[in-house]
Amino acid sequence: MALVRWEPFTEMDSLRREFNRLFDDVLSPNVRKTNGLTFVPAAEMEETGDAVHLKLEIPGMEAKDLDVQVTSESVSISGERRSETRTDEQGVTRSEFRYGRFQRIIPLPSRIDNQNVQAEYKDGILRLTLPKMEEEKHKVVKLNLGS
Template identity: 65%
Template structure:
């Protein structure tokens, strides 16, 4: 039996290649069945004193195909991108589009007035303005500290 010298850099190189492969998978589109993952719309959240602004990217869908539900603590969005069936007599089709149902629940950083939500859907971008409750607006309170005399 031969002795093999242990090289710690080999393990780091293996780890680096696994991390590179992970980022390659997220940057290169692949069918959801190939990854075993479900596609969800990416989101941006911006919080101001008065409201929470939520932006979701849902390209290729009509507003009627989206179901948006808002509670005081979360936003739920669901929909379905239906595949288009085309018949071709010759050649192959390679598609990187994602079809099927999706659902995403986004917890909110503050309580909102879910009865006063406004929405705008344009060019595949859904913008929600979620006004905060009065309790959340007045949440920060300044505390006066007195020096104790000993």
């Protein structure tokens, strides 16, 4: 049998990570719990020289049920997926669908011109084209590396 040196700080670090994960799950402002399950639309963001392109996966909803608000620094998406009520007297109905309200606030990497945002919702995918403000496109920052 090989002897292994016990490192108490490694175990404490592992415990710290688990507590951080637990608090992130509970206190995250972008997540809303519904019946013990988390419903957060998946997002994909791409930044180009002229715009920020944001794509969100929100299947099973109609455009009229979504509330999208855009500021120059963030995008807020909220909505509610309503459950379909069915009465089935002959057996058990099981559902893995998630219903309820959700909200997600996504901070943007650049200031955008929220007056000229383009949106498209098709096949459960919300696509937003967020043009950058003119001063952000040509912004140059000089770094002082001298002592």
